[in-house]
Amino acid sequence: MRLFKQKEEFRKVLISWYLREKRDLPWRRTSDPYHIWVSEVMLQQTRVETVISYFERFIDKYPTVFDLATANEEELLKVWEGLGYYSRVRNLQSGVKEVAANYGGIVPSTRGEISKLKGVGPYTAGAVLSIAYNIPEHAVDGNVMRVLSRILLIEDDIAQPKNRKIFEEVVMELIDKEDPSSFNQGMMELGALICTPKPKCLLCPVQQFCGAFHEGKQEELPVKLKKVKKKIVPVFSFALQNEKGEWLLMKRPETGLLANMWEFPMIEMEKNISAEQALYEKFGVKIKHLSPEIRFKHIFSHLTWEIQSFHGIINELPLKQFQFFSEEEVEALPMPVPVLKIWTELKSR
Structure with a gap:
């Protein structure tokens, strides 16, 4: 050379x-x-x-x-x-x-x-x-x-x-x-x-x-062939509070995507159903009305989440993996970027 x-x-x-x-x-x-x-x-x-x-x-x-x-x-x-x-x-x-x-x-x-x-x-x-x-x-x-x-x-x-x-x-x-x-x-x-x-x-x-x-080839190099398109996954996120104003969160599994991070209950959607129905089918939680919050995309290296967040009131702890936290306690938990985005929006209301 x-x-x-x-x-x-x-x-x-x-x-x-x-x-x-x-x-x-x-x-x-x-x-x-x-x-x-x-x-x-x-x-x-x-x-x-x-x-x-x-x-x-x-x-x-x-x-x-x-x-x-x-x-x-x-x-x-x-x-x-x-x-x-x-x-x-x-x-x-x-x-x-x-x-x-x-x-x-x-x-x-x-x-x-x-x-x-x-x-x-x-x-x-x-x-x-x-x-x-x-x-x-x-x-x-x-x-x-x-x-x-x-x-x-x-x-x-x-x-x-x-x-x-x-x-x-x-x-x-x-x-x-x-x-x-x-x-x-x-x-x-x-x-x-x-x-x-x-x-x-x-x-x-x-x-x-x-x-x-x-x-005159500087715009042509380097050669980098396009990757396969990322998978796009619709996701519902549920910011739920009890009557005390505490927030319902769950910890993700110890392995896999966003391991051990805290999040509002989230559901990757595989079929076209309502948020209320999805929440009931996945977690057994019945809520008559969920108010829609922000909608946004979050891009990972291998997939993209299209997130629609909702807010609602819940009266009891649904499953063992869930916990209620005060606002101060939520602030101290490690949360992934999409959850932080929803949390920031909720606090600004």
């Missing part, structure tokens, strides 16, 4: 640009591998602007590996509340428990060892190793694949997991052995700020090395 003949100059230009233009982010002010690990987990499928405040609160509450390893899960989910993809924080805690138990609280500094930890994939492993330990290891995410697809005119589909190996090998060929931290972060930053899905080529510091720019 043409770039390999100019790789020293490419590294120099990229790293110089990164050190000059990088955003001031809290996880860039530390070399603590645990803190960097937390940031990388939070940044998965979440915008940087959103992560900043969550990261700061999280590290303030759980400053060390041992603090997180011994954390109460319900409190942990509450701190994570709103970030979504809750399996991330469960896996993070599991991995951290391994570090506390087997490595004396020190995050492993080899790819072989760190990759064995729960929830640590090839990207996270490479990011922690290169950023925290300054070890030349690849850290290939979507941003990096987009950048390299354009610079090196790689036309392999980046949505295919098998093609990630191509990009990992390219990074290991290009990476700066003296400053792998700045190199990897420079690649990520370039993809986040300049080499975006709609590239800002005139602002690009490495434009001179870019094959796609010189051939």
